[in-house]
Amino acid sequence: MSEFDASPEVIVLGAGPAGLSAALWCASLGLSTLLVEAQREVGGQLRVIPYALENVPGIASIEGVTLAEVLRSQAISQGATVRSGVGARLDAASLRVHFDGVAEPLSPRAVVIATGVRRRRLGVPGEDEFLGRGVAFNIGREPERLKGARVVVIGGGDDAVEHAHLAALHARSVTLLHRGERLSARPALRTAVEAHANVTRRPRMRIEAIEGDAAVTGVRAHGPHGAERIEADVVFVCVGPEPVSEGYGVATDAKGYVRVDAQGRTSREGVFAVGDVCSAEAPTIAHAMGSGSAVAKAIRAMDGGTRSAVAVVRGASDRLGLRGISLPARIGAYPREKGRQQTLTFDLDFDVDAARAATADALRDTIDYAAVTEAIAEIIARQHYNLIETVAEVVATTILARFPTQRVRVRVTKPGVPQRRAAAVIEVERSRG
Numbered sequence: 001m002s003e004f005d006a007s008p009e010v011i012v013l014g015a016g017p018a019g020l021s022a023a024l025w026c027a028s029l030g031l032s033t034l035l036v037e038a039q040r041e042v043g044g045q046l047r048v049i050p051y052a053l054e055n056v057p058g059i060a061s062i063e064g065v066t067l068a069e070v071l072r073s074q075a076i077s078q079g080a081t082v083r084s085g086v087g088a089r090l091d092a093a094s095l096r097v098h099f100d101g102v103a104e105p106l107s108p109r110a111v112v113i114a115t116g117v118r119r120r121r122l123g124v125p126g127e128d129e130f131l132g133r134g135v136a137f138n139i140g141r142e143p144e145r146l147k148g149a150r151v152v153v154i155g156g157g158d159d160a161v162e163h164a165h166l167a168a169l170h171a172r173s174v175t176l177l178h179r180g181e182r183l184s185a186r187p188a189l190r191t192a193v194e195a196h197a198n199v200t201r202r203p204r205m206r207i208e209a210i211e212g213d214a215a216v217t218g219v220r221a222h223g224p225h226g227a228e229r230i231e232a233d234v235v236f237v238c239v240g241p242e243p244v245s246e247g248y249g250v251a252t253d254a255k256g257y258v259r260v261d262a263q264g265r266t267s268r269e270g271v272f273a274v275g276d277v278c279s280a281e282a283p284t285i286a287h288a289m290g291s292g293s294a295v296a297k298a299i300r301a302m303d304g305g306t307r308s309a310v311a312v313v314r315g316a317s318d319r320l321g322l323r324g325i326s327l328p329a330r331i332g333a334y335p336r337e338k339g340r341q342q343t344l345t346f347d348l349d350f351d352v353d354a355a356r357a358a359t360a361d362a363l364r365d366t367i368d369y370a371a372v373t374e375a376i377a378e379i380i381a382r383q384h385y386n387l388i389e390t391v392a393e394v395v396a397t398t399i400l401a402r403f404p405t406q407r408v409r410v411r412v413t414k415p416g417v418p419q420r421r422a423a424a425v426i427e428v429e430r431s432r433g
């Protein structure tokens with residue numbers, strides 16, 4: 001019998017420090033627990049940290065990969081099942097988890113989203129084309145390979161400045177291209193990078209393309225002196241993280257971070273989130289591990305039949321978001337589209353009333369996210385639509401009429417059709433009054 005044949009009580013998605021800690025704690029509290037990781041190895045970001053960690057409380061110094069292995073062994077010895085190299089997808093409405101290459105989904109009592117963050121992309125020509133051929137998002141664990149290279153680092157925050165500093169220890173030259181006038185990185189990092197004679201800082205630069213032939217040869221950018229080309233053998237794109245939160249059907253903030261209460265409960269009963277995917281403010285290992293333990297306690301309490309209503313603490317903003325709702329639709333004006341079903345993806349932003357959102361149960365008192373998803377599903381099940389513009393319009397008008405939001409923005413994405421290969425995206429915004 002395989003671990004995918006019977007539903008455990010808890011499924012944890014993602015085996016970074018948050019997911020590993022959640023699995024360890026759930027198992028130690030007596031809950032049957034399956035932890036799945038999409039990558040071949042567990043550890044998440046721990047695997048790419050290029051230096052020994054000295055800020056994990058209680059541990060003087062440890063390599064990220066070593067910490068990942070210790071956490072994995074601890075989770076297993078507490079009784080959790082850990083599977084890596086398996087992608088998983090949650091259908092939040094039915095609380096079923098689908099696994100790549102496995103026919104039947106599982107229905108646990110609780111799902112923990114611990115999917116972390118990915119590095120944000122610039123979205124310029126050449127970025128994808130030269131990924132792995134000079135373009136990278138992380139310096140990796142062997143910075144010595146940069147010896148003699150001309151390196152360009154793009155970004156002005158902590159991540160970029162840290163990359164510039166580490167690269168400068170080995171590279172021939174490092175050019176730090178950033179959009180603002182000043183670096184936004186913390187002072188200690190700025191001081192470290194300023195001490196290198198081989199680092200040139202270039203403010204107010206807008207990146208237009210990454211260029212090359214077999215591998216990267218340079219970056220085309222526009223700055224205070226007009227357009228120019230900066231020669232490079234290696235380009236690090238370090239423009240910040242973004243949460244891996246699409247498609248879970250739970251409430252997020254406007255940047256896509258999952259909204260949770262202090263125990264990791266999301267807007268959907270039975271669905272929890274931990275670590276970086278719900279923590280824009282404190283994306284650290286200590287926080288990831290701590291949130292993993294808190295969520296296990298909340299799931300254990302739920303197990304005793306005392307499921308409490310989801311109480312989500314309001315963040316600073318009253319703008320709420322719901323990302324990546326993918327639904328089947330009959331859509332398109334081309335003849336061959338009339339007879340087949342396609343998938344539309346919806347992203348919504350709501351401006352909720354501050355007074356209503358100030359209640360203890362902020363999300364439920366403002367927008368019932370499950371009901372929003374059902375309303376959209378109803379609209380697109382009703383008929384064949386020629387244009388996504390019409391779908392966006394009908395969805396925005398319906399949501400505004402039925403839900404207590406001051407404003408709604410609906411973004412609809414339709415995959416490419418043979419005649420127009422790029423995906424079509426349309427955005428509609430409607431407000432009251």
Ligand SMILES: Cc1cc2nc3c(=O)[nH]c(=O)nc-3n(C[C@H](O)[C@H](O)[C@H](O)COP(=O)(O)OP(=O)(O)OC[C@H]3O[C@@H](n4cnc5c(N)ncnc54)[C@H](O)[C@@H]3O)c2cc1C
Nearest residue numbers: 014016017018038044045088115116117275276283284285
């Ligand atoms: C270069 C660098 C240096 C850092 N330095 C420090 C430091 O000094 N101190 C510190 O405290 N923090 C540091 N951090 C941050 C720290 O690593 C993160 O805060 C921490 O790893 C977050 O843990 P997480 O488990 O939430 O997410 P992640 O570590 O991002 O792990 C998420 C995991 O989920 C997996 N996943 C995603 N989607 C799915 C899916 N659908 N199914 C299954 N699996 C999925 C991913 O593959 C990944 O393995 C650093 C990060 C980097 C990149």
